[in-house]
Amino acid sequence: MTLDGPPGLEVDPLLDDPATRIIVCCGAGGVGKTTTAAALGVRAAERGRKVVVLTIDPARRLAQSMGIDQLDNTPRRVDGIEGGGELHAMMLDMKRTFDEIVEAHADPARASAILGNPFYQSLSAGFAGTQEYMAMEKLGQLRARDEWDLIVVDTPPSRSALDFLDAPKRLGSFLDGKFIKLLMTPAKVGGRAGMKFLNVGMSMMTGTLGKLLGGQLLRDVQTFVAAMDTMFGGFRTRADATYRLLQAPGTAFLVVAAPERDALREAAYFVERLAAERMPLAGLVLNRVHGSGAVRLSAERALAAAENLEDLEDVRIVDQGAGKTGVRGPEAISPEAISPESEAPDTTAAARSGAATAPGGAVVTATPPAVAELTAGLLRLHAERMQVLAREQRTRDRFTALHPEVAVTEVSALPGDVHDLAGLRAIGDRLAAGQPG
Numbered sequence: 001m002t003l004d005g006p007p008g009l010e011v012d013p014l015l016d017d018p019a020t021r022i023i024v025c026c027g028a029g030g031v032g033k034t035t036t037a038a039a040l041g042v043r044a045a046e047r048g049r050k051v052v053v054l055t056i057d058p059a060r061r062l063a064q065s066m067g068i069d070q071l072d073n074t075p076r077r078v079d080g081i082e083g084g085g086e087l088h089a090m091m092l093d094m095k096r097t098f099d100e101i102v103e104a105h106a107d108p109a110r111a112s113a114i115l116g117n118p119f120y121q122s123l124s125a126g127f128a129g130t131q132e133y134m135a136m137e138k139l140g141q142l143r144a145r146d147e148w149d150l151i152v153v154d155t156p157p158s159r160s161a162l163d164f165l166d167a168p169k170r171l172g173s174f175l176d177g178k179f180i181k182l183l184m185t186p187a188k189v190g191g192r193a194g195m196k197f198l199n200v201g202m203s204m205m206t207g208t209l210g211k212l213l214g215g216q217l218l219r220d221v222q223t224f225v226a227a228m229d230t231m232f233g234g235f236r237t238r239a240d241a242t243y244r245l246l247q248a249p250g251t252a253f254l255v256v257a258a259p260e261r262d263a264l265r266e267a268a269y270f271v272e273r274l275a276a277e278r279m280p281l282a283g284l285v286l287n288r289v290h291g292s293g294a295v296r297l298s299a300e301r302a303l304a305a306a307e308n309l310e311d312l313e314d315v316r317i318v319d320q321g322a323g324k325t326g327v328r329g330p331e332a333i334s335p336e337a338i339s340p341e342s343e344a345p346d347t348t349a350a351a352r353s354g355a356a357t358a359p360g361g362a363v364v365t366a367t368p369p370a371v372a373e374l375t376a377g378l379l380r381l382h383a384e385r386m387q388v389l390a391r392e393q394r395t396r397d398r399f400t401a402l403h404p405e406v407a408v409t410e411v412s413a414l415p416g417d418v419h420d421l422a423g424l425r426a427i428g429d430r431l432a433a434g435q436p437g
Contacts, residue, residue: 006400006406006407006408007283007405007406007407007408008407008408008409008434009282009283009284009285009407009408009409009434010407010434011040011043011409011431011432011434012043012047012432014252014282015040015043015044015047015049015150016047016049018149019249020150020250020252021143021149021150021250021251022139022143022150022151022152022153022245022250022251022252023037023040023151023152023153023251023252023254023282024153024155024246024251024252024254025037025152025153025154025155025254025256025285026155026253026254026255026256026270027155027257027263027266027267027270028257028262028263028266028267031256031258031263031287031288032256032287032288032411033154033155033256034062034154035065035287035418035424035427036154036254036256036285036287036411036427037053037055037062037152037153037154038053038055038065038066038089038418038424039418039424039425039427039428039431040053040152040254040428040431041053041087041089041150041152042078042081042087042421042424042425042428043425043428043431043432044152045078045081045083045085045087046081046082046083046085047083047085048083048084048085049149049150050085050147050148050149050150051085051087051088051148051149051150051151051152052088052089052090052142052147052148052150052151052152053087053088053089053090053152053154054090054091054092054135054138054139054142054151054152054153054154055071055089055090055092055154056091056092056131056135056154056155056156062089062091062154063089063091064419065418065419065420065421065423065424066078066087066089066421066424067079067080067420067421068089071089071090071091072090072091072093072096073090073091073093073096073097073100073138074090075088075089075090075142076088076089078421081421085149088148092131092134092135092138094124094125094130094131094134095124095125097134097137097138098123098124098134099115099124101137101231101234102114102231103115105231105234106227106228110227113223113227114224114227114228117220117223117224117227119220119221119223120224120228123224131156132155132156132166133235133239135153135155135156136239136242136243137238137242139151139153139242139245140238140241140242140245143245165273165277246279247277247278247279247280249280251279251280252280252281252282253274253279253280253281253282254282254283254284254285255267255270255271255274255281255283255284255285255406256284256285256287257284257285257286257287258287258288259286259288259289259290259392259395259396260392260395261395264395264396264398264399267284267399268399268402268403271284271403281406282407283406283407283408283409284399284406284407284408284409285409285411285431286396286408286409286410286411287411288411288412288413289392289410289411289412289413290385290388290389290392290412290413291389291412291413292382292385292386292389294382295386295389297382297386298386299383299384299386299387299390300383302379302380302382302383302386303379303383305376305379306375306376306377306379306380306383309372309375309376309379310372310376396408408434409432409434410430410434411427411430411431412430414426414427
Protein backbone atom coordinates (compact mmCIF):
# COMPACT_ATOMS: atom_id res chain seq x y z
CA MET A 1 0.00 0.00 0.00
CA THR A 2 1.31 3.46 -0.89
CA LEU A 3 1.35 6.38 1.52
CA ASP A 4 -1.57 8.06 -0.22
CA GLY A 5 -3.60 4.84 -0.54
CA PRO A 6 -6.44 3.59 1.65
CA PRO A 7 -5.73 2.36 5.18
CA GLY A 8 -4.87 -1.30 5.44
CA LEU A 9 -7.40 -3.70 6.97
CA GLU A 10 -5.68 -5.69 9.72
CA VAL A 11 -7.49 -9.00 9.77
CA ASP A 12 -5.61 -10.86 12.51
CA PRO A 13 -6.19 -8.21 15.23
CA LEU A 14 -9.89 -8.28 14.30
CA LEU A 15 -10.04 -12.07 14.65
CA ASP A 16 -7.99 -12.10 17.87
CA ASP A 17 -10.00 -9.40 19.65
CA PRO A 18 -12.27 -11.15 22.21
CA ALA A 19 -14.69 -8.23 21.90
CA THR A 20 -15.39 -9.26 18.29
CA ARG A 21 -18.25 -11.75 18.54
CA ILE A 22 -19.88 -11.53 15.08
CA ILE A 23 -18.32 -10.99 11.63
CA VAL A 24 -20.77 -10.52 8.75
CA CYS A 25 -19.42 -11.04 5.23
CA CYS A 26 -21.64 -9.22 2.79
CA GLY A 27 -21.54 -8.05 -0.81
CA ALA A 28 -22.92 -8.83 -4.24
CA GLY A 29 -23.34 -12.41 -5.48
CA GLY A 30 -20.38 -14.26 -6.95
CA VAL A 31 -17.59 -12.27 -5.27
CA GLY A 32 -16.35 -15.00 -2.92
CA LYS A 33 -18.29 -14.31 0.30
CA THR A 34 -18.59 -17.99 1.18
CA THR A 35 -14.88 -18.68 0.69
CA THR A 36 -13.96 -15.53 2.64
CA ALA A 37 -16.25 -16.49 5.53
CA ALA A 38 -14.85 -20.03 5.65
CA ALA A 39 -11.25 -18.81 5.48
CA LEU A 40 -11.87 -16.34 8.31
CA GLY A 41 -13.42 -19.14 10.37
CA VAL A 42 -10.45 -21.46 9.81
CA ARG A 43 -7.91 -18.74 10.61
CA ALA A 44 -9.74 -17.60 13.78
CA ALA A 45 -10.07 -21.18 15.03
CA GLU A 46 -6.41 -21.92 14.41
CA ARG A 47 -5.54 -18.79 16.35
CA GLY A 48 -7.36 -20.17 19.39
CA ARG A 49 -11.00 -19.10 19.15
CA LYS A 50 -14.13 -21.26 19.19
CA VAL A 51 -15.86 -20.38 15.93
CA VAL A 52 -19.06 -21.26 14.09
CA VAL A 53 -19.53 -20.36 10.42
CA LEU A 54 -23.11 -19.91 9.24
CA THR A 55 -23.44 -20.12 5.47
CA ILE A 56 -26.45 -19.64 3.22
CA ASP A 57 -24.73 -20.94 0.08
CA PRO A 58 -26.81 -23.34 -2.03
CA ALA A 59 -23.72 -24.69 -3.83
CA ARG A 60 -22.56 -26.48 -0.65
CA ARG A 61 -18.91 -25.68 -1.46
CA LEU A 62 -18.26 -24.82 2.17
CA ALA A 63 -19.00 -28.37 3.31
CA GLN A 64 -16.71 -29.82 0.66
CA SER A 65 -13.82 -27.49 1.47
CA MET A 66 -14.10 -28.38 5.18
CA GLY A 67 -14.20 -32.10 4.59
CA ILE A 68 -17.78 -32.51 5.86
CA ASP A 69 -20.16 -34.79 3.98
CA GLN A 70 -23.01 -32.31 4.36
CA LEU A 71 -24.06 -29.27 6.33
CA ASP A 72 -27.49 -28.72 7.81
CA ASN A 73 -29.24 -26.58 10.39
CA THR A 74 -27.11 -27.98 13.23
CA PRO A 75 -23.49 -26.82 13.76
CA ARG A 76 -21.02 -29.63 12.99
CA ARG A 77 -17.43 -29.69 14.17
CA VAL A 78 -14.73 -29.50 11.50
CA ASP A 79 -11.79 -31.90 11.88
CA GLY A 80 -8.23 -31.03 10.95
CA ILE A 81 -8.07 -27.64 12.66
CA GLU A 82 -4.58 -26.89 13.97
CA GLY A 83 -4.02 -24.90 17.15
CA GLY A 84 -6.08 -24.56 20.29
CA GLY A 85 -9.42 -23.45 18.85
CA GLU A 86 -12.46 -25.17 17.39
CA LEU A 87 -14.38 -24.68 14.16
CA HIS A 88 -18.01 -25.58 13.60
CA ALA A 89 -19.96 -25.04 10.41
CA MET A 90 -23.62 -25.08 9.47
CA MET A 91 -25.80 -24.28 6.48
CA LEU A 92 -29.06 -22.45 6.98
CA ASP A 93 -32.12 -24.60 6.38
CA MET A 94 -34.65 -21.83 5.83
CA LYS A 95 -37.79 -23.93 6.22
CA ARG A 96 -36.47 -25.85 9.22
CA THR A 97 -35.59 -22.58 10.99
CA PHE A 98 -39.13 -21.30 10.38
CA ASP A 99 -40.55 -24.60 11.68
CA GLU A 100 -38.41 -24.29 14.84
CA ILE A 101 -39.83 -20.82 15.50
CA VAL A 102 -43.38 -22.13 15.19
CA GLU A 103 -42.67 -25.11 17.41
CA ALA A 104 -41.01 -22.91 20.04
CA HIS A 105 -43.80 -20.31 20.22
CA ALA A 106 -47.01 -22.32 19.73
CA ASP A 107 -48.64 -25.17 21.60
CA PRO A 108 -48.41 -28.59 19.89
CA ALA A 109 -51.94 -28.51 18.42
CA ARG A 110 -51.57 -25.02 16.97
CA ALA A 111 -48.05 -25.76 15.73
CA SER A 112 -49.34 -28.83 13.90
CA ALA A 113 -52.09 -26.77 12.27
CA ILE A 114 -49.61 -24.12 11.14
CA LEU A 115 -47.00 -26.57 9.81
CA GLY A 116 -49.65 -28.35 7.75
CA ASN A 117 -51.17 -25.17 6.30
CA PRO A 118 -50.54 -24.84 2.52
CA PHE A 119 -49.96 -21.08 2.72
CA TYR A 120 -47.40 -21.54 5.52
CA GLN A 121 -45.60 -24.20 3.49
CA SER A 122 -45.30 -21.80 0.57
CA LEU A 123 -44.26 -18.94 2.83
CA SER A 124 -41.59 -20.94 4.66
CA ALA A 125 -40.19 -22.46 1.47
CA GLY A 126 -39.64 -19.40 -0.66
CA PHE A 127 -41.55 -16.24 0.20
CA ALA A 128 -39.62 -13.09 -0.76
CA GLY A 129 -37.34 -12.11 2.10
CA THR A 130 -37.81 -15.35 4.08
CA GLN A 131 -34.24 -16.54 3.57
CA GLU A 132 -32.73 -13.28 4.79
CA TYR A 133 -35.15 -13.12 7.73
CA MET A 134 -34.36 -16.69 8.76
CA ALA A 135 -30.63 -16.02 8.50
CA MET A 136 -31.09 -13.27 11.06
CA GLU A 137 -33.26 -15.53 13.21
CA LYS A 138 -30.55 -18.19 13.21
CA LEU A 139 -27.88 -15.60 13.99
CA GLY A 140 -29.94 -14.44 16.96
CA GLN A 141 -30.32 -18.03 18.16
CA LEU A 142 -26.59 -18.74 17.89
CA ARG A 143 -25.66 -15.55 19.72
CA ALA A 144 -28.20 -16.22 22.49
CA ARG A 145 -26.63 -19.63 23.17
CA ASP A 146 -23.29 -17.94 23.96
CA GLU A 147 -21.52 -21.16 23.04
CA TRP A 148 -19.03 -19.70 20.53
CA ASP A 149 -16.42 -16.97 20.82
CA LEU A 150 -17.02 -15.88 17.25
CA ILE A 151 -19.86 -16.25 14.73
CA VAL A 152 -18.97 -15.72 11.07
CA VAL A 153 -21.98 -15.13 8.80
CA ASP A 154 -21.97 -15.66 5.06
CA THR A 155 -24.91 -13.56 3.88
CA PRO A 156 -27.50 -14.91 1.42
CA PRO A 157 -26.76 -14.71 -2.30
CA SER A 158 -29.14 -12.09 -3.64
CA ARG A 159 -29.55 -9.80 -6.61
CA SER A 160 -28.64 -6.88 -4.41
CA ALA A 161 -26.48 -6.99 -1.29
CA LEU A 162 -28.84 -4.46 0.27
CA ASP A 163 -31.55 -7.16 0.43
CA PHE A 164 -29.74 -8.61 3.42
CA LEU A 165 -30.58 -5.51 5.47
CA ASP A 166 -33.97 -4.77 3.94
CA ALA A 167 -35.64 -8.18 3.69
CA PRO A 168 -35.96 -9.02 7.42
CA LYS A 169 -37.74 -5.74 8.06
CA ARG A 170 -39.94 -6.22 5.01
CA LEU A 171 -41.03 -9.70 6.08
CA GLY A 172 -41.46 -8.60 9.69
CA SER A 173 -43.60 -5.66 8.54
CA PHE A 174 -45.68 -7.97 6.34
CA LEU A 175 -46.33 -10.46 9.13
CA ASP A 176 -47.20 -7.65 11.53
CA GLY A 177 -48.84 -5.34 8.99
CA LYS A 178 -52.30 -3.96 8.35
CA PHE A 179 -53.13 -6.50 5.65
CA ILE A 180 -52.51 -9.43 7.99
CA LYS A 181 -54.47 -7.75 10.80
CA LEU A 182 -57.36 -7.14 8.41
CA LEU A 183 -57.41 -10.80 7.43
CA MET A 184 -57.25 -11.71 11.11
CA THR A 185 -60.35 -9.70 12.07
CA PRO A 186 -63.04 -12.30 11.11
CA ALA A 187 -61.20 -15.03 13.00
CA LYS A 188 -60.95 -12.83 16.07
CA VAL A 189 -64.70 -12.05 16.05
CA GLY A 190 -65.47 -15.78 15.86
CA GLY A 191 -68.58 -17.91 15.29
CA ARG A 192 -71.70 -16.64 13.53
CA ALA A 193 -70.88 -13.07 14.39
CA GLY A 194 -67.64 -13.48 12.61
CA MET A 195 -69.31 -14.93 9.56
CA LYS A 196 -71.89 -12.14 9.59
CA PHE A 197 -69.10 -9.56 9.81
CA LEU A 198 -67.27 -11.28 6.98
CA ASN A 199 -70.38 -11.44 4.79
CA VAL A 200 -71.55 -7.87 5.42
CA GLY A 201 -68.44 -5.83 6.12
CA MET A 202 -65.82 -7.63 4.07
CA SER A 203 -67.72 -9.16 1.19
CA MET A 204 -66.36 -6.68 -1.33
CA MET A 205 -62.79 -7.01 -0.11
CA THR A 206 -62.79 -10.80 0.06
CA GLY A 207 -64.51 -11.02 -3.29
CA THR A 208 -61.77 -8.94 -4.85
CA LEU A 209 -59.02 -10.87 -3.05
CA GLY A 210 -60.66 -14.12 -4.02
CA LYS A 211 -60.46 -13.15 -7.68
CA LEU A 212 -56.83 -12.05 -7.31
CA LEU A 213 -55.55 -14.87 -5.12
CA GLY A 214 -58.11 -17.59 -5.64
CA GLY A 215 -60.75 -18.60 -3.11
CA GLN A 216 -58.82 -21.58 -1.72
CA LEU A 217 -55.63 -19.57 -1.27
CA LEU A 218 -57.54 -16.84 0.54
CA ARG A 219 -59.04 -19.42 2.92
CA ASP A 220 -55.57 -20.93 3.50
CA VAL A 221 -54.19 -17.47 4.28
CA GLN A 222 -57.00 -16.72 6.73
CA THR A 223 -56.55 -20.10 8.44
CA PHE A 224 -52.80 -19.48 8.66
CA VAL A 225 -53.36 -15.99 10.08
CA ALA A 226 -55.80 -17.29 12.68
CA ALA A 227 -53.36 -19.97 13.85
CA MET A 228 -50.39 -17.54 13.90
CA ASP A 229 -52.27 -14.78 15.74
CA THR A 230 -50.24 -14.98 18.94
CA MET A 231 -46.90 -15.11 17.10
CA PHE A 232 -47.00 -12.14 14.73
CA GLY A 233 -45.71 -9.61 17.20
CA GLY A 234 -42.76 -11.88 17.96
CA PHE A 235 -41.51 -11.82 14.37
CA ARG A 236 -41.17 -8.07 14.36
CA THR A 237 -39.72 -8.04 17.88
CA ARG A 238 -37.03 -10.59 17.00
CA ALA A 239 -36.21 -8.82 13.73
CA ASP A 240 -35.70 -5.57 15.63
CA ALA A 241 -33.59 -7.32 18.29
CA THR A 242 -31.31 -8.88 15.68
CA TYR A 243 -31.02 -5.54 13.91
CA ARG A 244 -29.81 -4.00 17.17
CA LEU A 245 -27.38 -6.92 17.53
CA LEU A 246 -25.91 -6.04 14.12
CA GLN A 247 -25.40 -2.47 15.33
CA ALA A 248 -23.67 -3.53 18.55
CA PRO A 249 -19.92 -2.90 19.07
CA GLY A 250 -19.13 -6.64 19.03
CA THR A 251 -20.25 -6.93 15.39
CA ALA A 252 -17.97 -6.23 12.42
CA PHE A 253 -19.10 -6.03 8.80
CA LEU A 254 -16.71 -7.00 6.02
CA VAL A 255 -17.82 -5.96 2.56
CA VAL A 256 -16.47 -8.45 0.00
CA ALA A 257 -16.03 -7.39 -3.62
CA ALA A 258 -14.12 -8.31 -6.74
CA PRO A 259 -12.02 -5.64 -8.49
CA GLU A 260 -14.76 -5.13 -11.06
CA ARG A 261 -16.90 -2.08 -11.72
CA ASP A 262 -20.31 -3.56 -10.86
CA ALA A 263 -19.09 -5.37 -7.73
CA LEU A 264 -17.35 -2.28 -6.35
CA ARG A 265 -20.33 -0.10 -7.17
CA GLU A 266 -22.46 -2.49 -5.10
CA ALA A 267 -19.82 -2.39 -2.36
CA ALA A 268 -19.95 1.41 -2.33
CA TYR A 269 -23.75 1.34 -1.94
CA PHE A 270 -23.40 -1.10 0.93
CA VAL A 271 -20.72 0.99 2.69
CA GLU A 272 -23.01 4.01 2.50
CA ARG A 273 -25.99 2.04 3.78
CA LEU A 274 -24.04 0.62 6.72
CA ALA A 275 -22.97 4.13 7.66
CA ALA A 276 -26.57 5.36 7.43
CA GLU A 277 -27.76 2.50 9.67
CA ARG A 278 -24.87 3.07 12.13
CA MET A 279 -23.55 -0.46 11.66
CA PRO A 280 -19.85 -1.12 12.36
CA LEU A 281 -17.86 -1.53 9.15
CA ALA A 282 -14.45 -3.17 9.58
CA GLY A 283 -13.40 -2.75 5.98
CA LEU A 284 -13.40 -4.01 2.40
CA VAL A 285 -12.04 -7.39 1.25
CA LEU A 286 -11.01 -7.00 -2.38
CA ASN A 287 -11.04 -10.54 -3.64
CA ARG A 288 -9.40 -12.23 -6.65
CA VAL A 289 -6.95 -9.44 -7.36
CA HIS A 290 -4.49 -10.22 -10.16
CA GLY A 291 -0.76 -9.65 -9.92
CA SER A 292 2.40 -10.14 -11.97
CA GLY A 293 6.02 -10.87 -11.22
CA ALA A 294 7.14 -8.72 -14.15
CA VAL A 295 5.36 -5.43 -13.54
CA ARG A 296 8.37 -3.44 -14.88
CA LEU A 297 7.56 -4.72 -18.36
CA SER A 298 4.60 -2.62 -19.46
CA ALA A 299 1.87 -3.82 -21.79
CA GLU A 300 3.09 -1.42 -24.49
CA ARG A 301 6.69 -2.67 -24.38
CA ALA A 302 5.59 -6.31 -24.33
CA LEU A 303 3.39 -5.78 -27.39
CA ALA A 304 6.21 -3.94 -29.17
CA ALA A 305 8.60 -6.80 -28.44
CA ALA A 306 6.08 -9.35 -29.72
CA GLU A 307 5.61 -7.36 -32.91
CA ASN A 308 9.39 -7.13 -33.38
CA LEU A 309 9.70 -10.89 -33.06
CA GLU A 310 6.94 -11.42 -35.60
CA ASP A 311 8.55 -8.88 -37.97
CA LEU A 312 11.88 -10.68 -37.68
CA GLU A 313 10.16 -13.95 -38.48
CA ASP A 314 8.70 -12.41 -41.63
CA VAL A 315 12.15 -11.16 -42.65
CA ARG A 316 13.68 -14.57 -41.99
CA ILE A 317 11.11 -16.22 -44.23
CA VAL A 318 11.91 -13.77 -47.04
CA ASP A 319 15.68 -14.21 -46.58
CA GLN A 320 15.38 -17.98 -46.55
CA GLY A 321 13.38 -17.81 -49.74
CA ALA A 322 16.30 -15.94 -51.33
CA GLY A 323 18.78 -18.56 -50.23
CA LYS A 324 19.85 -16.88 -46.95
CA THR A 325 19.65 -18.35 -43.50
CA GLY A 326 18.44 -15.17 -41.84
CA VAL A 327 19.61 -16.51 -38.46
CA ARG A 328 21.86 -14.38 -36.32
CA GLY A 329 23.56 -15.46 -33.13
CA PRO A 330 24.07 -13.70 -29.80
CA GLU A 331 27.32 -12.17 -31.05
CA ALA A 332 25.28 -10.01 -33.42
CA ILE A 333 23.75 -8.05 -30.51
CA SER A 334 25.57 -4.76 -30.09
CA PRO A 335 26.17 -3.05 -26.71
CA GLU A 336 23.87 -0.25 -27.87
CA ALA A 337 20.91 -2.68 -27.71
CA ILE A 338 20.80 -2.13 -23.95
CA SER A 339 19.18 1.11 -22.81
CA PRO A 340 21.20 2.52 -19.83
CA GLU A 341 18.25 4.58 -18.58
CA SER A 342 15.86 1.66 -18.06
CA GLU A 343 18.43 -1.14 -17.62
CA ALA A 344 16.16 -3.14 -19.89
CA PRO A 345 16.74 -4.15 -23.50
CA ASP A 346 15.77 -1.60 -26.15
CA THR A 347 13.37 -3.44 -28.41
CA THR A 348 14.12 -1.33 -31.47
CA ALA A 349 17.87 -1.91 -31.25
CA ALA A 350 17.25 -5.55 -30.42
CA ALA A 351 15.08 -5.89 -33.48
CA ARG A 352 17.84 -4.47 -35.68
CA SER A 353 20.26 -7.00 -34.20
CA GLY A 354 17.88 -9.90 -34.56
CA ALA A 355 16.74 -9.98 -30.92
CA ALA A 356 13.68 -9.03 -28.87
CA THR A 357 12.82 -8.67 -25.20
CA ALA A 358 10.90 -11.05 -22.96
CA PRO A 359 9.27 -10.49 -19.52
CA GLY A 360 11.89 -9.69 -16.87
CA GLY A 361 14.20 -7.95 -19.35
CA ALA A 362 15.77 -11.05 -20.95
CA VAL A 363 17.11 -10.75 -24.50
CA VAL A 364 15.71 -13.24 -26.99
CA THR A 365 17.91 -13.73 -30.06
CA ALA A 366 16.64 -14.83 -33.43
CA THR A 367 15.74 -18.44 -32.90
CA PRO A 368 13.89 -21.26 -34.61
CA PRO A 369 10.36 -20.26 -35.69
CA ALA A 370 8.54 -22.31 -33.03
CA VAL A 371 10.46 -20.64 -30.20
CA ALA A 372 9.96 -17.16 -31.64
CA GLU A 373 6.25 -17.79 -32.05
CA LEU A 374 5.96 -19.08 -28.46
CA THR A 375 7.88 -16.10 -27.09
CA ALA A 376 5.70 -13.63 -28.98
CA GLY A 377 2.60 -15.38 -27.64
CA LEU A 378 3.88 -15.17 -24.07
CA LEU A 379 4.64 -11.47 -24.51
CA ARG A 380 1.08 -10.87 -25.71
CA LEU A 381 -0.31 -12.81 -22.74
CA HIS A 382 1.80 -10.66 -20.44
CA ALA A 383 0.46 -7.54 -22.13
CA GLU A 384 -3.12 -8.72 -21.56
CA ARG A 385 -2.32 -9.40 -17.88
CA MET A 386 -0.87 -5.91 -17.46
CA GLN A 387 -3.98 -4.41 -19.05
CA VAL A 388 -6.12 -6.34 -16.54
CA LEU A 389 -3.97 -5.04 -13.69
CA ALA A 390 -4.33 -1.47 -14.94
CA ARG A 391 -8.11 -1.83 -15.23
CA GLU A 392 -8.38 -3.28 -11.72
CA GLN A 393 -6.25 -0.44 -10.34
CA ARG A 394 -8.47 2.19 -11.95
CA THR A 395 -11.55 0.50 -10.48
CA ARG A 396 -9.97 0.40 -7.01
CA ASP A 397 -8.93 4.03 -7.29
CA ARG A 398 -12.49 5.10 -8.05
CA PHE A 399 -13.78 3.29 -4.95
CA THR A 400 -11.08 4.64 -2.63
CA ALA A 401 -11.62 8.16 -3.97
CA LEU A 402 -15.27 7.91 -2.91
CA HIS A 403 -14.52 6.17 0.42
CA PRO A 404 -10.96 6.96 1.49
CA GLU A 405 -11.80 6.09 5.11
CA VAL A 406 -12.58 2.42 4.36
CA ALA A 407 -9.75 0.02 5.28
CA VAL A 408 -8.90 -2.41 2.49
CA THR A 409 -7.22 -5.79 2.26
CA GLU A 410 -6.50 -7.40 -1.09
CA VAL A 411 -6.62 -11.14 -1.73
CA SER A 412 -4.67 -12.35 -4.73
CA ALA A 413 -6.40 -14.74 -7.10
CA LEU A 414 -5.54 -18.40 -6.67
CA PRO A 415 -4.75 -20.49 -9.75
CA GLY A 416 -7.60 -22.92 -8.96
CA ASP A 417 -10.72 -23.41 -6.86
CA VAL A 418 -10.59 -23.81 -3.09
CA HIS A 419 -11.64 -27.34 -2.18
CA ASP A 420 -9.96 -28.16 1.16
CA LEU A 421 -8.65 -26.71 4.41
CA ALA A 422 -5.24 -26.04 2.85
CA GLY A 423 -6.88 -23.80 0.27
CA LEU A 424 -8.83 -21.97 2.98
CA ARG A 425 -5.58 -21.46 4.93
CA ALA A 426 -4.00 -19.98 1.80
CA ILE A 427 -6.90 -17.55 1.47
CA GLY A 428 -6.54 -16.69 5.16
CA ASP A 429 -2.84 -15.95 4.67
CA ARG A 430 -3.68 -13.61 1.81
CA LEU A 431 -6.40 -11.92 3.88
CA ALA A 432 -3.91 -11.24 6.64
CA ALA A 433 -1.12 -10.13 4.29
CA GLY A 434 -3.40 -7.61 2.61
CA GLN A 435 -1.50 -7.34 -0.66
CA PRO A 436 -1.83 -9.24 -3.93
CA GLY A 437 0.86 -11.80 -4.62
